[in-house]
Amino acid sequence: MLRHFRMFADYNRWANERVYAACAELSEDEFRADKGAFFSSAQRTLNHILVADRIWMKRLTGTGEAPEALDTVLFEDFDALEAARQVEDARIAAWLDGLTQDDLAKPLTYSNVAGTAHFTQPVAPVLTHIFNHQTHHRGQAHVILTALGKPSLVLDLLAFLRTDGRHWQ
Template identity: 40%
Template sequence: MFDSFRTLARWTGWANQRIYSACSELDPTEYFRPRACAFGSIHRTLNHLLATDRIWLARLTGEPHNIPSLDYEVCVDFSSLRDARFVEDVRIVETTDLILDKDGCAGNLSFNSMDGTPRQMPIHLVLSQLFLHHAHHRGQVHALLSQTAVTPPALDLTYFPGAAG
């Protein structure tokens, strides 16, 4: 069952490439435009995903991160955000594979939440959180794109070539 996480890791990168490709068609005014959404714009929503990935991957690998808040703007422009997204998507696949190859999601992850509260969570739920969180916020960006002239891309797992058994 946990091998599904390998597919979800790769689907996440594929879906991110598709959403970033669509966003690249926006002029900067539309891309940065304030919108009624949790993080205030397409740009800030995509930044949130990058920031939270860095937090969760740091927790999973034991490495430090420099993300001070969930709304931290990691990259101020689209180009650098897209480049950083690609690197992070590779890290998601590598980290997921390492976890699955090592112990198949056995055990718990101990970490401090962003407010410093000690927490513990089963590793399989941490990976679930990572992929569900992506689907949630990518869906928000998808909806925000529908308010522009750019057609949002199909992102469902059923369209992902790697999902075919």
Template identity: 40%
Template sequence: MSTGGLCLQARYNQWMDERLYAVTASLPEAVRRRDLGAFFKPLHGTFNHILLADRLWIGRMTDHPCHFDSLDQELYRDFEQLRTQQRETDADLLHRVRALTAHDSLPASDYISLMTGQLKSLQLGTLLTHVFHHQTHYRGQITTLLSQLGADFGETGLIWMADVN
């Protein structure tokens, strides 16, 4: 993956997170916290998991690993604090990706899988691509839940992002 492609994914990630947090913030807290049947149960839990995974991968990428007890460990109970932390993490990811050169995409990051406990290794470009695909996967669950709740989140396609070029 080119660094330009990674920048596009980072910008799209930031754009979609802003939009989905805005729509979700308009819902009552009880709705955001209700078990809606997603993998991480409520909307809040799904947003929390995205942030937790982002931080986990950034830590691995920078050789400053984060420790979490589980993939559903609650980071922030307050939704606005969760939103603020995701906004800061998205900006950090975009900054890191913009700072990459083609050469930077080659080194590997070694880490211990939280799920299996096994040592793994990924090239930086592959690691970042995984991060963005992971976010897209869980935002897909969020959009499904929002749809079921009757919330309008608009278009989600990359081509609808204003500054796609």
């Protein structure tokens, strides 16, 4: 499972690079346009993914910034947001590189963002959630891009494994 999670960290980096490259082609108005997605725009959706990753990494590592609301806009500026995404993707991969297989079974106790509920569960399903969450919201970013008339993106895990991720097979 540890190798599987490391592969997902690499896949998420790859997919994030593609989404950000597509968003880099948007005008400022397009990037901020409310297209009816859960977080409305590409700008707010990409910020949300970063917010959630920072919250989870703070829970998992005890370090880093953890925003207090899931709709926090950490970065108004696209370039700053992209740079922060790259740093966070590298942080996730580096943290996973330091784990052992036994670490995946260790319990993680955390609170929801509101602090009203507390949970304890093994690290492995938490990691599954983190990567699934990124994929879910990248899909929303993809819908925003296509709603703006931009080309569809290939973000499939299998496409990654056939190209940049061949070493994971």
